[in-house]
Amino acid sequence: MADPRPEVAAKLSDWLRARGEEVPVEVLERTTVGLSQETWLVRVGTADAVLRLPTPSSGARAILSQRQALDAVAGHPVCAPKLLWSDDTAENPFERPFIVMERIHGDVPVGWHHLAEAERLAVARESMDVLAALHEIDVEATPLAGSDPSPLMTLQGLIRLFERVAPLPPVLEAGLWWLVRHEPPAPQRRTIVHGDFRMGNMIVADGHLVGVLDWEMAAPGDPLVDVCWNFIPLWTLAEVDEPPLLDLYASRAGIEIDPEHVRWHRALGYARLSYYMMSGLRAFDRERSDDLRLAAFRLQLPVLLDRLAATIAGEPVT
Amino acid sequence: MTDDAAAAWPPLALERLSAAVTVLAERAETQEARAQLHGLAGILRNLGGEHAGAHERETLHAELASALAAEDEARAVTAMRMLARLDRAVVRPVDWTAASGG
Numbered sequence: 001m002a003d004p005r006p007e008v009a010a011k012l013s014d015w016l017r018a019r020g021e022e023v024p025v026e027v028l029e030r031t032t033v034g035l036s037q038e039t040w041l042v043r044v045g046t047a048d049a050v051l052r053l054p055t056p057s058s059g060a061r062a063i064l065s066q067r068q069a070l071d072a073v074a075g076h077p078v079c080a081p082k083l084l085w086s087d088d089t090a091e092n093p094f095e096r097p098f099i100v101m102e103r104i105h106g107d108v109p110v111g112w113h114h115l116a117e118a119e120r121l122a123v124a125r126e127s128m129d130v131l132a133a134l135h136e137i138d139v140e141a142t143p144l145a146g147s148d149p150s151p152l153m154t155l156q157g158l159i160r161l162f163e164r165v166a167p168l169p170p171v172l173e174a175g176l177w178w179l180v181r182h183e184p185p186a187p188q189r190r191t192i193v194h195g196d197f198r199m200g201n202m203i204v205a206d207g208h209l210v211g212v213l214d215w216e217m218a219a220p221g222d223p224l225v226d227v228c229w230n231f232i233p234l235w236t237l238a239e240v241d242e243p244p245l246l247d248l249y250a251s252r253a254g255i256e257i258d259p260e261h262v263r264w265h266r267a268l269g270y271a272r273l274s275y276y277m278m279s280g281l282r283a284f285d286r287e288r289s290d291d292l293r294l295a296a297f298r299l300q301l302p303v304l305l306d307r308l309a310a311t312i313a314g315e316p317v318t
Numbered sequence: 319m320t321d322d323a324a325a326a327w328p329p330l331a332l333e334r335l336s337a338a339v340t341v342l343a344e345r346a347e348t349q350e351a352r353a354q355l356h357g358l359a360g361i362l363r364n365l366g367g368e369h370a371g372a373h374e375r376e377t378l379h380a381e382l383a384s385a386l387a388a389e390d391e392a393r394a395v396t397a398m399r400m401l402a403r404l405d406r407a408v409v410r411p412v413d414w415t416a417a418s419g420g
Contacts, residue, residue: 110419170382171405174398177386235414293357299364299412302405309402311396 005029008040012051012100016044027051037062037216041103042296048103049084054096062216063097065147069188069218070101072142072192077210078134079104079203086307106205107260111232112238114199119207124240125248126209127202127230132252135191135223142192150195152272154221155179165278171305172274178312179268184261186222193221197230199238201243221282224257228265233307234273235300268310277301288295333410334365343416353417360412371407376405 005027013025023045031050032037037052051198054063063086081101088097112120139145151157159176162168170174195217203211227249231238248255277297284294309316336359343355378401385393 049416110415119389169405170379171398173380173404174386174394178391178398181391235418287377292354292361293417296357296412296417299360299409300414301404302409306402306406309395309399313399315399 005040008051008203010041012042012044013308014093015087016091019085022315032101041139042100044084046235046272048105049100050081050103053094053098060090063099064220066214066216068143068147069192069215070099072139072144072218073134073137073215076133076137078130078137079209079315080215081213090221096112096195099288103225104203104205106203108200108203110200111236112199112240112310113236115204117239119204120240122229123199123204123209124148124245125204126172127197128227128245128249129252130212131194131197131223131226131230132249134226135189135253137192139190139192144219148218149221149225150217152277153193153217153219153225154276155183155196155268155271158268158271158275161275162278165275165282168278169301169305172271173310175267175271175274175305175308175312179264179271180262182260184258184264187224189218189223189255192218193223193225194218195221195225195227198232199230211249222265223253224261224265225268227257227316228262229269229272232266232273233317234276234304249251249308252262260305267311270304272315274301275302332362332365336360339415349419353419356413356416360410360414360417363410363412367408367410371404374404375401 009025009027012027014021016023016279018026024043026043028041028043029287031041037055037058038051040048040051040053042051051064052063063120067083067086067088070080073080074083079105083102084102086097086099087094089293108168109115112124115123149157151161155176159180162172162176194212194215196214197212201212201214202209203213214225227246231240231242231245246262277300280294280297284291284297310317334394339359339362340353341362343352343359346352378397382397382401385391385397
């Protein structure tokens with residue numbers, strides 16, 4: 001297969017030239033081969049940058065919402081990459097919307113447990129500072145004000161998604177039943193919610209949180225979604241002491257957090273992760289993907305449902 | 319006559335096959351191939367294990383369904399917890415760090 005990088009570089013270069021910017025563009029590599037978005041590491045002039053394009057499965061909205069989010073949080077201390085260029089239309093050499101943002105150098109650990117204990121604690125505390133700063137932004141004054149939260153972030157949305165992958169395991173059915181019975185009232189604070197704020201979307205360098213990625217799910221919503229999702233383990237436990245971190249967030253945000261609301265949001269988080277597993281294994285079973293890891297998701301489902309049940313029962317999660 | 323003697327060919331232990339695939343994964347050149355093979359190793363290790371504890375599972379299913387129908391939350395949570403524990407207990411570990419990262 002021909003190396004696609006020169007063509008990608010030529011398209012970005014053409015687009016910049018049409019805007020009067022004559023700068024050399026070099027495409028270094030493609031960082032992900034996934035369903036969500038195309039991500040290319042590029043060099044524009046002397047600047048390291050990241051080019052993101054939608055895929056058929058992500059749809060153009062993933063790029064548009066990300067552009068809106070990066071605009072909304074620009075200038076705030078939330079470790080978001082700076083947006084350099086963007087095109088919301090398909091009237092460009094890529095024939096689809098795209099964004100180019102600054103490249104933040106560092107590591108992207110896939111889980112909290114990948115960090116050494118001292119570093120984990122420091123980054124966890126910084127992540128709570130970032131969340132407090134993010135949730136302080138006046139969402140009504142940003143381009144996100146009219147956005148709807150992803151269905152993954154609300155119980156009603158998740159229930160609709162689960163209808164697509166029914167029948168559900170009995171533990172999950174019971175978990176959703178409990179979530180409906182205990183759903184907290186609408187939050188008093190409506191803030192920008194990142195929507196996928198977790199290790200795996202964070203860049204760590206020299207023991208510090210230096211970047212937060214993947215803003216495409218950002219929308220107005222309940223800040224506890226982010227706070228509780230931050231440490232929910234998809235695979236291995238985060239191994240952080242959460243109560244002091246919640247206290248830190250509450251102190252920074254100047255609010256009180258109801259422990260029962262935290263429990264509910266954690267249970268919602270495990271339900272959301274269970275949906276990821278069920279939709280993934282369904283994609284394999286229905287021959288939409290030959291990724292063997294999706295087939296293996298059925299083996300993580302009982303682990304996540306056990307954590308869901310433990311959370312609901314008020315037991316420690318293992 | 320043992321089960322092995324009745325077999326058309328010598329049975330293969332899934333755990334052994336899984337271990338061999340794990341070794342193969344470490345020799346694979348690309349990150350993608352390594353990740354896929356680690357995923358396959360996890361599947362092989364668990365193949366056929368989903369029916370373990372079937373009788374107890376059926377009993378707990380019935381108890382959970384009954385509790386939900388009666389809207390008896392305490393009973394439902396207890397049955398859900400026991401069922402979840404049972405389902406998890408029969409899963410043999412998958413190396414998700416390797417399967418997700420290669």
